[in-house]
Amino acid sequence: MNFQLSEEQSLLRDSVERTFARIYGFEARGRILGSAEGWSREVWVQMAELGLLGLPFAVDDGGFEGGPVETMIVMEAIGRALVVEPFLPCIVLAGTVLRAAAPALRAELVPQVASGALTLAFAHGEPQARWDRADVATSARRVPGGYRLRGRKSLVIAGGIASRLIVSARLDGARTDPAGLALFLLDPAAAGVTRAPFRTQDGRVAADVLLDDVFVADDHLLCAPGGAYALIATASDAAVAALCAEAVGAMDAALALTVDYLKTRTQFGVAIGTFQALQHRAADMFVALEQARSMALLATMALEEDDARERAAALSAAKVQIGRSGRFIGQQAVQLHGGIGMTMEYKVGHLFKRLTMIDKEFGDAEHHLARLADALAA
Missing domain, CATH: 1.10.540.10 (Acyl-CoA dehydrogenase/oxidase, N-terminal domain)
Known part of the structure; x- marks a missing residue:
C-alpha cells in the first residue's frame, strides 16, 4: 500500500x-x-x-x-x-x-x-458514564415548539470557551440504551445553562455543564433518535484517530529533544550519547514511535471503513499501541533528561503530560484492549 x-x-x-x-x-x-x-x-x-x-x-x-x-x-x-x-x-x-x-x-x-x-464543543460525557458512549442520563422532553433538557455533562473539552454546545440527551429508553438518544445545538448563554470551567492537567480549558430545564427550539435538533448514537460513534472514532496522530507528533518531538540532549550533555568529558546503554534506550524509543506511527496510519485509514465493527476494532488497536508507546517514550524522555525533564520550564515534561492525557481521552489502553477483545470474540 x-x-x-x-x-x-x-x-x-x-x-x-x-x-x-x-x-x-x-x-x-x-x-x-x-x-x-x-x-x-x-x-x-x-x-x-x-x-x-x-x-x-x-x-x-x-x-x-x-x-x-x-x-x-x-x-x-x-x-x-x-x-x-x-x-x-x-x-x-x-x-x-x-x-x-x-x-x-x-x-x-x-x-x-x-x-x-464561532467555536463549538461536544457535551456528551457524564459523571457516571466513564467511557460508555451510550450511557446518557441527561433527559429531553417534548414541549410545544421544541424540547426541554435537564442533566449534567462533565469534562467538556473547550466547554468553557465554546460559542455553541452540541449536547446529547435521552428522549426515551434506559440510561445505557443506544436507542432513544438525540443531539441538540444550544447557546451556552441560554436560560438554565451553567458552565463551571476548569483547567485539565495538561493546561487545556474544559468545563462541567449543568442543564436545568433548558429550552431548545425544534430547528436546533441536530439528530433525532435512530441516528444519533451512530453519529456519536462516528464523531468519537474521528476524534480517536485524530488523537493518535497528535500523540505521534508529541512522541516525535519528545524523541527529537531527547536525542539532541544526549548529543550535547557531557559527563566524564564526553557526550552522554556515546554511552551504549543510552543509545539502546534511544533506539527503543524510536521503535516505539514507529509502532505508534503505523497504528496512527491504521486508525486514519479505518475511518473510511463502512463496517462500524471493523472500524471500532482498528481504532481500539491503535489506541492501545498509542497509549503504550506514549507512556514508554514519555518516561524514557524524562528520565534521560534527568532533573530538567521534570521542570515546567522545559518542553519534554509538557509533552509527557499531554501524552498521558491523550491515553485517557476516549478510553485508555486497558479500556480499548478489553473493547478489542470483545470485538474479536463476537
Whole structure:
C-alpha cells in the first residue's frame, strides 16, 4: 500500500509546520496557557486564515473538503508544537456532528466556524458514564415548539470557551440504551445553562455543564433518535484517530529533544550519547514511535471503513499501541533528561503530560484492549 502523501498534502504539512514553528514556540505557548482564557484567539484566527478550521467541511458549506489524512497531518503538527487551541473538540469532534446537520443549519454555522468566529464543543460525557458512549442520563422532553433538557455533562473539552454546545440527551429508553438518544445545538448563554470551567492537567480549558430545564427550539435538533448514537460513534472514532496522530507528533518531538540532549550533555568529558546503554534506550524509543506511527496510519485509514465493527476494532488497536508507546517514550524522555525533564520550564515534561492525557481521552489502553477483545470474540 502507498503511504506517500500527495503533493497537496505535502504542501499542507509543510505550511502547517512552518506556521506553528513561527508563531507557537514553547515560550509563546507558556504565555497562552498563563492567560485568563487559556487559549489564543489570535492564533485561532491565523489557523482559520490558513484554512485549517474549514478543512473537514464540504466546499458547498464553506469548507475545503479535506479527509482523514488531512486531519492527521494537522493533528500531528499540533502534537509536535503542543498547540492548546481547540482544533480537536471544535473542528474534529463537534465538526463531525455538524457535517450531518440539516443543510440550513450547516449553511448558517459552517462559514462562521471556518472563519474562527464561532467555536463549538461536544457535551456528551457524564459523571457516571466513564467511557460508555451510550450511557446518557441527561433527559429531553417534548414541549410545544421544541424540547426541554435537564442533566449534567462533565469534562467538556473547550466547554468553557465554546460559542455553541452540541449536547446529547435521552428522549426515551434506559440510561445505557443506544436507542432513544438525540443531539441538540444550544447557546451556552441560554436560560438554565451553567458552565463551571476548569483547567485539565495538561493546561487545556474544559468545563462541567449543568442543564436545568433548558429550552431548545425544534430547528436546533441536530439528530433525532435512530441516528444519533451512530453519529456519536462516528464523531468519537474521528476524534480517536485524530488523537493518535497528535500523540505521534508529541512522541516525535519528545524523541527529537531527547536525542539532541544526549548529543550535547557531557559527563566524564564526553557526550552522554556515546554511552551504549543510552543509545539502546534511544533506539527503543524510536521503535516505539514507529509502532505508534503505523497504528496512527491504521486508525486514519479505518475511518473510511463502512463496517462500524471493523472500524471500532482498528481504532481500539491503535489506541492501545498509542497509549503504550506514549507512556514508554514519555518516561524514557524524562528520565534521560534527568532533573530538567521534570521542570515546567522545559518542553519534554509538557509533552509527557499531554501524552498521558491523550491515553485517557476516549478510553485508555486497558479500556480499548478489553473493547478489542470483545470485538474479536463476537
